[in-house]
């Protein structure tokens with residue numbers, strides 16, 4: 001007669017809190033019965049040192065882990081997602097984001113690997129805009145244009161850790177940053193937070209909040225470079241991509257939107273049905289670097305994109321409250337960067353799906369507004385949901 005073992009696993013809740021961070025009491029946990037469970041994995045949130053910036057400021061590396069083994073590592077330098085380990089269809093974990101093993105790589109990079117980008121993600125034409133009759137001049141760091149918040153954007157500052165905890169359902173890290181009035185040319189002191197939450201349902205959620213004391217513009221995003229087969233393993237041309245977008249914003253030579261909102265129909269821009277990223281990439285110059293106009297229109301959380309990698313079976317779905325998403329196919333990667341585990345990053349070795357408001361919105365009255373007034377609260381959410389097939 002077979003003996004049946006019932007293993008009672010009490011989920012252990014790990015709560016780590018650094019000085020100054022608010023400790024939350026996790027929800028009470030019921031003991032759970034799991035037959036023949038091999039390993040008791042727990043939701044956890046941990047902190048370790050990640051070294052010092054060039055100005056000598058200590059920064060940390062935070063690890064959020066869920067019960068299925070998904071693991072996100074985040075540093076408070078640039079609020080950067082350093083790595084994201086996700087299982088394939090056989091349960092084998094791989095890190096699916098490009099980046100560096102040590103802080104030094106992040107201090108030197110100009111590729112925005114995994115970074116939190118702001119105060120204004122993407123480009124602002126001629127590095128200026130007019131708000132309430134006043135012209136604001138920003139740092140021109142991309143030819144004559146302004147890119148990803150300027151010379152020292154939100155990706156190059158030290159964020160303050162505010163909260164780090166895990167309970168039965170999620171593991172969370174919240175960080176804050178105050179961008180001062182006139183920083184990189186923007187008006188108003190802007191108090192921002194970014195919160196990374198890893199859920200038991202294999203989602204990595206990113207929430208942004210911001211408030212200002214003077215009318216300003218805000219557009220925050222995450223600039224992770226994904227390769228669902230595993231970082232550094234090859235190009236992403238075989239990934240199948242679906243975008244919930246019938247339209248996109250065509251750009252000029254400087255990648256500034258012309259203002260037109262054009263249908264993707266009958267063009268290589270069309271990803272309304274699953275298509276491999278590489279199938280028509282040669283028809284779009286160096287590759288994709290375009291903002292798609294999501295059918296949802298923004299506001300409520302809605303499915304924006306789905307990427308599927310056939311060899312590993314990994315699927316990433318992106319849900320967002322934003323009205324747009326930038327598809328960037330690593331066109332500027334040229335093999336000169338060596339990243340994590342000694343991997344060399346070549347052209348098209350990753351893709352980015354940067355959920356956002358449209359580029360150059362401050363100069364495009366027909367695009368959804370990016371203006372934030374004192375007393376208003378900027379809140380956006382993007383969810384990366386992982387599964388396999």
Ligand code: GLA
Nearest residue numbers: 110111112289326328332352
């Ligand atoms: C964004 C831009 C690209 C490029 C990368 C960073 O995705 O749209 O043109 O600047 O960032 O290299």
